[in-house]
Amino acid sequence: MAGTEAVYDLDNLLINLKTYGNYQIRQLLVSSSLLIVSHSRFQVLAIGYTPEHQCKDLSEEQLSIYNVTSYDDISYEKCHINIFRGLKNITDELSCINGHNYSANKDISFVIEWNLVCDKDGLAELTQSLFTAGQGAGALIFTAFADKIGRKPVHVGCTFFLMLCASGSALSPNIWVFAALRFLGGAFQQGSALPGFTMVLELFPADKRTLMSLIVGVWWGICVMILALVAYVMKHSEWRWLCAVFGIPGIVCVFEFWYLRESIRWLFAKGKIVEAERIVKRAAKLNGVDFEATWTKCLKSNESAMEMHRLGEQSKELIDRNGTNPEDEAEVHPKETALGLWTMMKYSTTRNITLVIMFAWLITSVTYFGLYLTSSSLSGDRHLNYFLTASMELPSVSSSTNYSCYLDGRKPS
Secondary structure, eight states: OTTSOEEEOHHHHHHHTOTTOHHHHHHGGGGGGHHHHHHHHHTHHHHSOOOOEEEOOOOHHHHHHTTOOTTOEEEEOSSEEEEEETTTTEEEEEEOTTOEEESSOGGGOHHHHTTOOGGGHHHHHHHHHHHHHHHHHHHHHHHHHHHHHOHHHHHHHHHHHHHHHHHHGGGOSSHHHHHHHHHHHHHHHHHHHHHHHHHHHHTSOGGGHHHHHHHHHHHHHHHHHHHHHHHHHTTTSOHHHHHHHHHGGGGHHHHHHHHOOOOHHHHHHTTOHHHHHHHHHHHHHHHTOOHHHHHHHHEEEOHHHHHHHHHHHHHHHHHHHHOOOHHHHHHHSOOOOOOSHHHHHHSHHHHHHHHHHHHHHHHHHHHHHHHHHTGGGSSSOHHHHHHHHHHTHHHHHHHHHHHHHHHHTOOOO
């Protein structure tokens, strides 16, 4: 449309394309990546289990070295050996110089293989802390890239590298390589999850986002429950094999590369109208609707927008011809500025909202992940405890969504 500024009604476009058509269903393939996203987050519960343990017995030679006689009593504890000297009525304490005996097979956990107990128990917990730190870094970095270069390339690329990190952890020769891969995995997990979730929401009209958030939340809970089932079935397998299996769902990135399409909303926001039109035409064909009619309804001529565009062009010509100082130029023809974290912190309203959301996220995430990470320490079977904890996702997601809509005076669409 020459000499005019086009305004696009994207919600109307998505409605006219059929809200739940074949195109939308195919695009929901992106939700399949939640399997590897959830598995990478919680896999440490299956492969980092710490069983009951105690110090290994001292050899005959060691008993002689430490002058242990028949009058002495030896007690083998979790992290030390107590030698009670009967004749002297004193107790000597030794470290577990021969290592530990575990109540489980050595191969089922990296904690057992690398002996990460007692004075080294913090290293096992460090891997999960590094994963969380990686999530923070990935959330900042990859969301910015997703806004700049597109949802699809960031989502698909991060899913691919998350698969490599998850499966590659099975080849870790020591805890330090494993910890480094956990950090990278956390970053790529956010790079896959956040743009992917955004693509799902941008696929539907605004009034359907609550429902789609509910569906994605339920699917997340199911994915977490699947991890518990896989871990139970393979509970006697080597942790390295289990780690490799948890990375297999990442293969979905290959199908996403070929069949997933970029977010139509992002394309319009970036002015990539030709590419957006091509995708809309494909969606219309798959959904069995008329493209021309749908595209015409989407595109509306806005007289006020055209007038502002004309005045802006005249102001620019006047500046180029007569010249003006930078401040006057900024008032007449302001430059476009990039939106980011600084924009949210610059103004009091957005700053307060951002800080409240950040605080709420901190509290809820600590509670949420704390419940999962402590499930293995409860009495009973650790796999069952984890499964029951994960099953609570389903009613909690449904009830919280409906309650939020009730507070807003809305009904979930």
